[in-house]
Amino acid sequence: MPPLLDRFGREHDYLRISVTDRCNLRCLYCMPEEGMEFADASHLLSYDHIVEVVQTAAELGITKLRITGGEPLVRPDLATLIRRLKAIPGIEDIALTTNGMLLGKYAEALKAAGLNRVNISLDTLDPARFKFIARRGELKRVIEGIEAAGRAGLAPIKLNCVLLKGINEDEIASFLKLAYEQPMHVRFIEYMPIGHADDNWRNHYLPLSHVLDTAQREGYSIARRTNVKGNGPSDDWQMEGGKGSFGLIHPVSDHFCKSCNRLRLTADGSMKPCLYWVDELNVKAALGDSEAMRDIFYKAMDLKPENHEMAAKLANEALSHTPTDRRMSQIGG
Numbered sequence: 001m002p003p004l005l006d007r008f009g010r011e012h013d014y015l016r017i018s019v020t021d022r023c024n025l026r027c028l029y030c031m032p033e034e035g036m037e038f039a040d041a042s043h044l045l046s047y048d049h050i051v052e053v054v055q056t057a058a059e060l061g062i063t064k065l066r067i068t069g070g071e072p073l074v075r076p077d078l079a080t081l082i083r084r085l086k087a088i089p090g091i092e093d094i095a096l097t098t099n100g101m102l103l104g105k106y107a108e109a110l111k112a113a114g115l116n117r118v119n120i121s122l123d124t125l126d127p128a129r130f131k132f133i134a135r136r137g138e139l140k141r142v143i144e145g146i147e148a149a150g151r152a153g154l155a156p157i158k159l160n161c162v163l164l165k166g167i168n169e170d171e172i173a174s175f176l177k178l179a180y181e182q183p184m185h186v187r188f189i190e191y192m193p194i195g196h197a198d199d200n201w202r203n204h205y206l207p208l209s210h211v212l213d214t215a216q217r218e219g220y221s222i223a224r225r226t227n228v229k230g231n232g233p234s235d236d237w238q239m240e241g242g243k244g245s246f247g248l249i250h251p252v253s254d255h256f257c258k259s260c261n262r263l264r265l266t267a268d269g270s271m272k273p274c275l276y277w278v279d280e281l282n283v284k285a286a287l288g289d290s291e292a293m294r295d296i297f298y299k300a301m302d303l304k305p306e307n308h309e310m311a312a313k314l315a316n317e318a319l320s321h322t323p324t325d326r327r328m329s330q331i332g333g
Contacts (some may be wrong), residue, residue, distance in 0.1 A: 003061050004263075004297055006273075006304040013207055014064045014262040015057050017050060019078065021084045021267050023071040025099050026135040027123070029162055029191050029204070033135050037270045047081045049287055051088070052264060056293040058090035062263075070267070073102040079113040086114030086221065095119065097160070101137050103145030111152040118149050119158040119187075124168050125175070127202035157246075158185040165206040174213040180220070187234050187247040192275075208248040215239070215246075233259065257307035271296055273304035 004012040014169040026033045039235055045053070054065065066084060072078055084093055100120040103286050107118075122142055123133050149157050161175055162169075172188070179186040190212045191204055215222050219242035234247030264272040270280035286292035 001060055001294070002298075004301055006301040008258075008259075008306055010304075011061070012261050012263055012301070013061055015054070015062045016066045016068055016262055016264045018068045018070065018265065018267040019050070019072050019075045019081065020044065020070040022074050023069060023099070024073065024074055024101055027099075027121075028133055028135065028160075028200075029164065031060075043269075044267050045269045045283070046264075047084065049269070049284075049304070050265075051080060051084050053283055053286060053293065054085055054091065055088055056290060057297065058088050060294065060297050061090075063090055063092045064095075065091060065093070066097060068097045071096055071099050071101070072096060073106055078110040079115075082110060082115050083113040092329055093117075094205055097121070098145070099179065100142035100145035103142065104148040107145070107148035107152040107154065111154055115154060117125050117156055117158070118154045120146055120149070121161050121162075122146075123162050123164070124171055125178070126171070129168065133164070135278075141309075156183075156185050158187055159187055160187050160229045161169075162189045162191055163206045163208065163210070164191060164204045166204060169206055169210060171305070172211055173218050176211075176218060176220065176239070176246060179244040179246045180239050182244055183245065184244040185236075185251055186244065189249045206251045211236075211246070211248060263297070271300050273300040279303045 008014070015191070022038050023031070026036075032220055053055055054062070067078070067082065069075070075081075082096075085091055094114060095117045096110065096115055097119045098121070100122070103118070103120065110118075120142065124130050124139070124176050125141045130137070130142075146157060159178075160176075161171075163172070165168055175186045175188070188208055190208055191206070193203060212222075215237070220242075222237045223240070225236040225238040233248050236245055236247040238245045260274075264275060265283065266272060266280070268282040269282065271283050272280050281296050281303070283293070283296055286296050
């Protein structure tokens with residue numbers, strides 16, 4: 001079948017699948033502390049539905065999957081889904097993005113089911129600050145999850161740190177030290193205006209040039225690294241003598257759209273060609289019809305824009321299209 005090529009010649013081989021919009025944390029950059037309306041369980045794609053979508057995706061050249069949420073581990077029996085997805089011909093790699101709170105309980109089962117690797121959200125190394133950012137939960141449970149992932153053989157382990165001006169930028173040096181001393185891959189992520197381009201976002205947005213400045217100030221000798229396994233947009237760096245590495249994901253200050261190879265499937269059954277824009281395609285309408293399902297993927301290619309224009313939003317410039325009003329947890333982190 002024809003490959004998944006968009007209008008700009010980008011070939012797509014990567015699908016991010018959200019299995020729930022629910023989460024056991026309320027991180028301040030992701031959702032409000034109170035008042036979130038979550039989809040009823042009956043409105044979510046079943047595991048059978050997700051498998052059907054991925055079977056078509058694999059026929060069209062999708063080889064890599066990432067399971068996301070919300071927090072994907074609050075969805076019951078996630079290992080069963082991963083086992084079924086890994087059995088689909090053509091699927092080579094399955095990753096998971098999690099906040100780590102339940103990973104200590106499920107890491108072994110996930111690995112046995114076929115999960116290859118894991119990204120764990122960790123925005124601070126300070127227990128009190130963790131409570132402030134996540135609004136609930138405990139840092140020690142995330143640490144336990146990281147340790148369990150290592151014991152289970154999930155590799156590489158990547159730690160996702162959203163940098164927030166005035167909140168955690170003073171921990172950049174601590175995260176760099178962690179990546180130097182441990183075989184961890186720390187990825188610093190810019191705060192994105194997904195569903196809430198408000199003053200809170202503008203006040204806390206921090207460009208990732210601060211990370212490179214801090215690395216230089218701390219005396220690290222750094223060089224670009226190209227062999228970190230993964231499908232994402234990270235600009236990776238190795239510190240001379242270090243056991244791990246660090247990466248920069250800067251969608252606002254230096255967007256990576258020209259190399260975008262991913263589509264997103266929301267938990268309630270929408271295909272999103274681009275994280276930022278409002279465009280979505282109803283996958284549920286094509287269930288049970290393989291030709292209609294293929295058409296959904298090809299239509300997504302036709303809809304996909306050249307870039308997301310987040311930088312224009314930061315500068316208060318006019319946008320060419322309509323941004324999504326969904327929160328990150330409702331799309332898939």
